[in-house]
Amino acid sequence: MFSKACIIGDPVAHSRSPMIHNYWLKQLGLAGSYIKAHVTPDQLPHFISQMQSVGYVGANCTIPHKESILKLCSHVTDTAQALGAVNTIWFDNNQLYGDNTDVSGFLGALDYSSPYWDKNLKKAVVIGAGGAARAIIYGLMQRGIAQIHVVNRSIERAQVLAARFGSKIIPASFDDMSIALENAGLLVNTTSLGMKGQPPLEIDLAPLKSGAIINDIVYVPLETPLLKMARDMAQAKKFKTVGGLDMLLYQAVDGFDHWFGVRPVVTDELRTLLQKDIAG
Ligand SMILES: NC(=O)c1ccc[n+]([C@@H]2O[C@H](COP(=O)([O-])OP(=O)(O)OC[C@H]3O[C@@H](n4cnc5c(N)ncnc54)[C@H](OP(=O)(O)O)[C@@H]3O)[C@@H](O)[C@H]2O)c1
Structure with missing residues (x-):
């Protein structure tokens, strides 16, 4: 059976998700496709209501739909509920x-690039208190990290996250960056x-x-100025750097599994494909 999935966004042209999912479809010899669907907020409810009838098994959702799509789901996971945002949808029993x-x-x-990173x-x-920060704070809490300092330009947004996630979250403004970083x-x-x-x-x-x-x-x-600065200090401070590409690759695994019924592997070949595309 031919199965279709897509990424729903506005804008969506920049997305690299099709490259990831179409690589796995080809590698696994599965009949399916993954495309970009440019859907505006006005069009979202209609798009979702007809998805199944036109052959979609599910989708990723990006800006600006992550919060509004949650309300259109019949069921959301505890994680999506806790974050108030959905980035992956799928159909099961209609x-x-x-x-x-x-x-x-x-x-x-992090598990891939720094095994046992959470051990001690x-x-x-x-740094930051937007949508991605919420997901990362939730992940750190799942791994039992005792103190999570959230530093944001507008401290109010960091305080909102502390109220949402509890006393392990310590909000701070950029002025208190060095105190937050002390011994982290x-x-x-x-x-x-x-x-x-x-x-x-610049910190x-x-x-x-x-x-x-x-x-x-x-x-x-692929290497931001922050990562370059950390790499330059690596000898003196033994810092380890982790770029953002692997988060993009690993977040795609669960969606593919839901849609196409196979758990895909993040291979070196896939990583290199994306690295080459990003480097231009
Ligand atoms: N690797 C991945 O898979 C992955 C996944 C998700 C997101 N991301 C990346 O993560 C970043 C954030 O995404 P998001 O969805 O969390 O965005 P968001 O909800 O819009 O949050 C943006 C955050 O950046 C801060 N910010 C923006 N401009 C700033 C500036 N000039 N000075 C100081 N702080 C500034 C904002 O601070 P204020 O609250 O003060 O405005 C806020 O904390 C994006 O670059 C996105 O591409 C990567």
Whole structure:
């Protein structure tokens, strides 16, 4: 049977998800396709209501639909409910299910690139307080990290996350960055700073613990100014760097499994394909 899936967004032209899912379809010899669907907020309810009848088994959802699609699902996972956002939908028994796989994407990327990263990790710092930060905070809480400092330009948004996720979340503004970073073993940038066309995230990494992991979830460019700075200090501070591409790759695994019934593998070949595309 030929199965179709898509990414629903507005805009959607920039998405690299088709490259990932079509690679797996081909590699696994499955009859199916994954396309980009440009759907505006006005068009969303109609698009969702006719998806199954035109052959879709599910979809990814990106900006600006992640919150509105949650209300259109019959069932959402605990993760999507806790985050208030859905990025993956699928049909089961004619019912629409929703999940947020940014959490498994973030955890999968760190598990792959830094096995046992969470073993003795007591203090993590998340910079940013938007949608991606929520998923990452939730993932860190699942792994039992005791202190999660959330540093945001507007401290109010970090305070909202502390109210949502509880006392392990310590909100701070950029003015208190160095206090937040003091002796932390993991730093995750979830702001758009450092992305192609955006200013860099300019912070002093010296207060971080020796051996800390610096993870930038921005993946265009593959090495952001933050990761370059961490790499330059790697010898002195034994820092380890993790780019954003693997989060993108690992968040796709659960969706593919729901739609096409096979759990795909993030291969070196797939990683290289995306790296070449991003590097242009
Ligand atoms: N690797 C992956 O798979 C993956 C997955 C999801 C997202 N991402 C990337 O993560 C980034 C954030 O996505 P999102 O969905 O969380 O976006 P979002 O909800 O719009 O949040 C954006 C965050 O960036 C901060 N920010 C933006 N411009 C800033 C500036 N000039 N100075 C300081 N802070 C600034 C915002 O701070 P304020 O609250 O003060 O505005 C906010 O905390 C994007 O670059 C996205 O591509 C990557």
